[in-house]
Amino acid sequence: MRVLVLGGDGYLGWPTALHLSDKGHEVAVLDNYARRKYDVELEAESLVPIEDLPTRIAAWEEVSGKKIALFEGDLCDAEFTYSAVRDFAPDSIVHFAEQRSAPYSMIDRDHAVYTQQNNVVGNLNLLYAIAEINPDIHLVKLGTMGEYGTPNIDIEEGWLEVEHNGRKDRMLYPKKPGSFYHLSKVHDSHNIEFACRIWDLRATDLNQGVVYGQQTAQTALDPRLATRFDYDAVFGTVLNRFVIQAVLGQPLTVYGKGGQTRGLIDVRDTVECIRLAVENPADRGEFRVFNQMTESYSVAQIAEIVANCFPGPVQIENLDNPRVEQPEHYYNVIHTGLVELGLQPHLLSDTLIESMFDIVGANKHRVNDDRMRPTVRWRGAIKS
Template identity: 40%
Template sequence: MTILITGADGYVGWPTALRIASRTDDRVLLVDNFARREWVDEVGSTSATTVAPIKTRLDAAEETHGLTNLSFVEGDLTNKDFVDELLAVHEPDTIIHTAAQPSAPYSQINGERANYTQHNNLQATRNLLWGLEEHDLTDTHFIETTTTGVYGAPEFPIPEGGATMENEGEQDEVPFPAMAGSWYHLTKSHDAANMRLAHQQFNIPISDVRTAIVYGTQTEETRADDRLNTRFDFDYYFGTVAHRFAAQAVAGYPVTVYGKGEQRKPFISLEDTVEGLAQLALIDPDERPDNHVVYNQTTRAISIVEIANTIADVGTEHGLDVAVEHFENPRDEDETHKMEIEHGQYDDLIGEQAQDFEAGIGDVFETLTNHADVIEAHEDRFLPGVLEDRLED
């Protein structure tokens, strides 16, 4: 059997590949075109951790963990000919699709990057779904990491997938409306709709894993050898809020909270993210779901100001003097929104949470304090506008 992981050079894809390969003798085939490295370089930033070349990573996985079932193919999933050949030759039994341009701020820079993001993300997913149909692989379990960002910020508790709509006394279960707030997040709303359609038309078993904001630097497998590091982005475009805050603390900057910062966002540790994807991928074929399931891959909602204060507290434990400062919010958002999001199906899948927010941030500081020089050399990338200035020059 073959498990195909797309975006396998990425922040989530790489440690997921290691976790799965360590738990099965099946072949784990990695696919990537290394575009994430190019996007981050384009905005003038870099990963705080050293991201080894893919061959070095694979060699380290074999030497450190004895993993001989990992292999790699370089290619662009927006190229249908490449996808067709990939599926025809390798006939995967499971696909974990983590490949995407994942940055909302990057997608918002200008029309060119909005177009690129939508073409890249949607074309890749469509090619894979249609490829499964056209190559008679509709029993393949298709697992995609979309995002909880498809839900937007409604004022009611967010269900795990669908919603009940009522009109004139009649009601029905319908897909949750696309309330995404960026050109990137909207690609995942479209992907969710396309996956639902692929299940209806082709009967492909689909797991739509709506992943929350992921934090952390290490998993059980990556911490064994520096060559196995996953990437850690901290700039405005590709660094998530918790990672940017931690990097600011390491560089000696105050943690910058926009406005009140009382709005809550869904979060999950890298360790728990990887574990959930691995458990989905390794479901016994005889017990594999044959339907379309939505999982809200999150463990809790955390306010921005709580994130900042936690980072200040944990940073102090690591010998840093961390201040939290509030600045005028450049974004049009509700600074007090209390998001509630259901995740019962995901909890049933993963069991108990492996790593809480405080422990995950502790991991981040243990990693970043060893790479402070990299962060300080790129500290101007904490704020928006850097890429726009580079484009104007």
């Protein structure tokens, strides 16, 4: 199968491209290198050093004997997007190519506007390219569990059966996003569902939890194949921050009381979920949704797991929460679709012990402590 991976230079896009290539698919990657530009803007960088994309592609061919094609450009450029889809003629397109940070989208008006324009317009250009060039292409789009927010009912896989005034209907699950980034993903989901319903496209929307881990079977083959390890307060995950703080002997900084619960997934499971979605495409006209997560924990529970797994003393420190979110809430997510396709999940505690502490230990000299403290406040974006 021919698979075009958008955002193929990113944390998830790169290991996904390698995984699909390793599994026998003909792969191309597309990127405009915006993620590397955010590093320059924020004066932050991956804890693990990463090579440029052409070097990575050459290293993969050297290690595996398999070639990956490269398209350099921006999805917001419609002409480029159409050209890439025509030239590679994919059977499936995996779409990671969006600004992915909630804090980044909440810095100020400029960052909020940029996030929504970049994400929504790029996705719309892609939908039109698929519809006009080959509507049989299967779009696999990375959404986020953050689209749902934290409702006081079970979170279904994308759709909800509703009974109202004696009548029943099936509708998209109501969304309550927590940032302008998450809002952009909601717009994407609605636009994709509309395109499937009106243009008879086929799409799988993967509402993904927080991803952890830095190694897959393919990236571990050669240091030049490494993917990112973000830990700063804008792009890093809370788990990555906790692991670094444990290794450095610093307190684990929990926002508020740590009652915020989130779904999590190992990066190895992420790339496998993408493969399963690609190899088992949605039907024409179908907007299929999977909740892509394997475990759920509160922030306080994540801190406790890190502390229990780390071979040394660990302290926990509570900070004021810079976000506007419920301090405690109900959280029960249905996530059976990918397991039914064959996903065999990894567990957080195993990944911590197997690799994450060692990876951080080998690169701890690259940590910039100043970048781990929160600098973006949800209400701080509004000038009084």
